Amino acid sequence: MLRSLVRETQLSANQFILPLFVCPGGKIRREVSSMPGVYNFSVDEAVNEALMAAESGVRGLILFGLPESKDELASGAYAEDGIVQKAIRAIRKAAPDLVIMADTCLCEYTSHGHCGVVREKEVLNDESLELLARTAVSQAQAGADVVAPSAMMDGQVGAIREALDSAGLHEVAIMSYSVKYASAFYGPFREAAESAPAFGDRRAYQMDPPNAREALREAELDYSEGADILMVKPATIYLDVLKLIRDRFDLPLAAYHVSGEYALIKAAAQKGWIDESRVILETLTGIKRAGADIIITYFAREAAGLLDQQ
Numbered sequence: 001m002l003r004s005l006v007r008e009t010q011l012s013a014n015q016f017i018l019p020l021f022v023c024p025g026g027k028i029r030r031e032v033s034s035m036p037g038v039y040n041f042s043v044d045e046a047v048n049e050a051l052m053a054a055e056s057g058v059r060g061l062i063l064f065g066l067p068e069s070k071d072e073l074a075s076g077a078y079a080e081d082g083i084v085q086k087a088i089r090a091i092r093k094a095a096p097d098l099v100i101m102a103d104t105c106l107c108e109y110t111s112h113g114h115c116g117v118v119r120e121k122e123v124l125n126d127e128s129l130e131l132l133a134r135t136a137v138s139q140a141q142a143g144a145d146v147v148a149p150s151a152m153m154d155g156q157v158g159a160i161r162e163a164l165d166s167a168g169l170h171e172v173a174i175m176s177y178s179v180k181y182a183s184a185f186y187g188p189f190r191e192a193a194e195s196a197p198a199f200g201d202r203r204a205y206q207m208d209p210p211n212a213r214e215a216l217r218e219a220e221l222d223y224s225e226g227a228d229i230l231m232v233k234p235a236t237i238y239l240d241v242l243k244l245i246r247d248r249f250d251l252p253l254a255a256y257h258v259s260g261e262y263a264l265i266k267a268a269a270q271k272g273w274i275d276e277s278r279v280i281l282e283t284l285t286g287i288k289r290a291g292a293d294i295i296i297t298y299f300a301r302e303a304a305g306l307l308d309q310q
């Protein structure tokens, strides 16, 4: 068909990364109520899901963990037998060709739900770096190809690169959540990952939505600290920022189509108000057209299936 021959933007499942939430136990598939079609999986079920994703052509996964217990120092994040570490090992074995990414953050593992170490209701940047670096090293030792720091602490990329290199993990790449806005669109994720902050919010360390030039400064810092992939998050609400980063940096660029963006489409589709399949493909195409090389999306499997039918 002529139209597909001259199409400027070609979407492919090769660019898709599927987020998975892994929880303790066995045979668990617990649907997240604000994200129909998204589940908390025990490791055995996460392996099944990973195999199906690989089968559909999805390139990789990004893993989030719901630990057995949480504490002030987020010890579940860097435990050798932590939930994400276990999932990485199991998935690596079952689906060796999938790219395995691990979200490197503390908020799912801290009792207060913040992304770093807290003292007197204050998130301490430098004290958090050491724990984030430990987390990244333990994820890489478990077999992650990519670690993805999302805590938005200053200096986290540099600290993680240094720690990975001194552990001999030179091959492991860093995908930095460089441009991460303090967004209301993360609401459903916090239900899925049980990571809503117990007090305050994340505005002290995440970016203010009206700012675009600041995004360049954030990306520049990560670039100079050795990031291998940059990311903009959320995606559709920030396509201008995505384009800006695309034009200024030559690193691979990821866009995270986040939980709230997913939930809006699912809810309208369930009401029969939109044509879900077309909206999914149009949305992901828009993200690609704006400049993303990698699209992280809860629709990864569904979209891969839709592309197959085209």
Ligand code: PBG
Pocket: 103, 105, 107, 115, 150, 151, 185, 186, 187, 188, 189, 190, 202, 257, 258, 259, 260
């Ligand atoms: C961890 C993290 C969050 C998301 C990805 N990594 C939550 C947050 O910052 O509150 C959000 C992803 C989504 O909404 O799908 N810090």
